[in-house]
Every structure is written in structure tokens, then in C-alpha cells.
Amino acid sequence: MMKTVIMSLTLSVIICSILLALYPEVNDFRLGNPFWNGMREADSLLKPTILNSYSELPTLGYNLTLLLIGPERDFTVDEAEAIKRFMSNGGQVILADELGYGNTLLEKLNLPVRIDGGLVLDPLFKERNAKLPKARYISESHTVEVILNHASIIRGCSKPILLTTSYSYLDINMNNAWDLGEEKGPFTVGCILKIGEGELIVFSDSSLFINSMIILGQNREFLLDIIGDRKVLVDSLHWSQTIFTLAKSTVMQVFEIFNTVEARYTVIVSAILLIVKFTPTKRKTINRILVEEILKLNPSWDKQVLEKLVREIRSG
Numbered sequence: 001m002m003k004t005v006i007m008s009l010t011l012s013v014i015i016c017s018i019l020l021a022l023y024p025e026v027n028d029f030r031l032g033n034p035f036w037n038g039m040r041e042a043d044s045l046l047k048p049t050i051l052n053s054y055s056e057l058p059t060l061g062y063n064l065t066l067l068l069i070g071p072e073r074d075f076t077v078d079e080a081e082a083i084k085r086f087m088s089n090g091g092q093v094i095l096a097d098e099l100g101y102g103n104t105l106l107e108k109l110n111l112p113v114r115i116d117g118g119l120v121l122d123p124l125f126k127e128r129n130a131k132l133p134k135a136r137y138i139s140e141s142h143t144v145e146v147i148l149n150h151a152s153i154i155r156g157c158s159k160p161i162l163l164t165t166s167y168s169y170l171d172i173n174m175n176n177a178w179d180l181g182e183e184k185g186p187f188t189v190g191c192i193l194k195i196g197e198g199e200l201i202v203f204s205d206s207s208l209f210i211n212s213m214i215i216l217g218q219n220r221e222f223l224l225d226i227i228g229d230r231k232v233l234v235d236s237l238h239w240s241q242t243i244f245t246l247a248k249s250t251v252m253q254v255f256e257i258f259n260t261v262e263a264r265y266t267v268i269v270s271a272i273l274l275i276v277k278f279t280p281t282k283r284k285t286i287n288r289i290l291v292e293e294i295l296k297l298n299p300s301w302d303k304q305v306l307e308k309l310v311r312e313i314r315s316g
Helices: 002-022 040-046 077-088 102-108 219-227 243-257 261-276 283-297 303-315
Strands: 049-051 064-069 092-096 134-138 143-147 160-164 188-195 198-203 231-235
Touching (some): 040 219, 064 077, 077 092, 077 102, 077 188, 092 102
Parallel strands (some): 064 092, 064 231
Antiparallel strands (some): 134 143, 188 198
């Protein structure tokens, strides 16, 4: 009975781990999320590295971009200092947010720029509806049309790089119509600030580069244009963590350990040994069958290494 329980529990853990590894993420902005609200397309384009701790952020930021997309919690003083040091030494930081969490970073950096938090609409120059207004990015060499998604506006910017049209307005009372007293555009929705040897680019729209938006207008070209040939880091620390994302992250970290051939040998041999442990077969026969079966699945693996592993695992 106990053997059956152990086997069932082991099998359940293995199956759950595999399912967690295979099932895609569904949370907003996640690089592994293939759905409308994820950023798998941007992940394929940029091949970024996830930043799991600000102790990992390089002091020298030359040829590096840090993406702060859709932050869902405030920035700390230590994080702001690390980001400032990164920019001062040549790094590029892109902050995309319409909810206001990004303002905690702007405040700690003592910058005059703020994300307003209101909703900008455009009834004329839009993609499908007024909540998907068009904006123009003007660089030194060309102009790019960008599609926004439930964007806000930026206040206090002295160098705008992304502007809505003069037909846009700030829908203060959220009734989807312009009312007397509501501000009219053009509005700044993208701003660049020089910080030491680097720069901070602020967008009042966190959805610019999600899967459903990067294919609209010239959003893809816009992303590639502002980043250039820099290597990209993505801040994952300011996204909310669900039980699913935490569990999946843990499983994927464990799987990363098994990327080496030696680790895969050990894991597979151990798993099969666990299964055959309760089989009433002679030890030599089990060893022979075990090695032969593994070699059938992985013909390039070394037979002598496998036999040695089997002996070592069995003996200790």
C-alpha cells in the first residue's frame, strides 16, 4: 500500500511539473504569454534577459536597455538609485505605464515628468475605436505612426517624441465623449529625458508592445527604432506574482539546472530506478534493461556512463 502511495505521489509531482512547464503564462506583459495581453512577439524580436533582482543590473549601461513595462507596484529608493546609476553610465531605460506606479520612480529621480492617469481618446484618427488613438513618433530621419491602447498623457515634458493629434482629448469623466472643459490635444504620450550619459524614455501606455498591439500601425518598427542594437533587460520585479507564475518560475528554474547532459542522465536514471524499484526482477536484469531502454531513447548517450550512474545511484 505504501509503495503505491509513494509511486502515485511521485508520478503526480512529475506530471504537474511537466504541465506547469508546458502551459503558457497568461498574465499581462509576460514574455512567455502568447495571448493578446502577453509579450511573446517582443520577446522573439528582442531576445531579452529577465532582471530578477536589481543587484543584477549592471553599473555600466552602455549598449543596454532596461524595459519597465506595466509596473504594478511602487519603486523603492534603492531601485531608483540603481536605475539612475545605470542611466548615468550610458544605459537606456524605457518606462511604459498609464496607471501611475511609474510616477514613484519619476519622483525618486527628481524629474518633473509625470504620467497623468486620465484616458486620452481620438474620435477621428484611431485604429478601431477612439480608445485606440494614433500618435506620431518623429525622429531625426523619419516619422512613424504608432497605435495606442487606453493610453494616458504625460505632463511636464520638455522633449516629446510621441504626440497624439489635435483631435484627441482627455476624457475626464469617462463618458466616451468630449465635454466642455476637457482638454484637447495634441498630447505628449512619449517623452525622452537625458540622464547623464544615458536616457530615460517615458510612455503613458503600457500596452504599446503587447502581442495584440505590436502588429498594429508601425509599433514593431517603432520598438526596434528606439532600442536599436542594444541588448535588452526586462524588469519582472514590478509585476504582480500569482501562485501560477511563482510555481511555473520555480519549475523552470529547476529545469534550467537539468540543461547539462550529466544532470539529464542522473534525473532520467533516477526516475526509472524509482519505477523499477518495486518490480520483482533480479538486479542484474533490471540494470541491463534500464541501460538498454535509455539508450534506445538517447542513442548518442554513453553506455559506460549510464552503467556507472546506475551502480552509483543503487549503492548510495
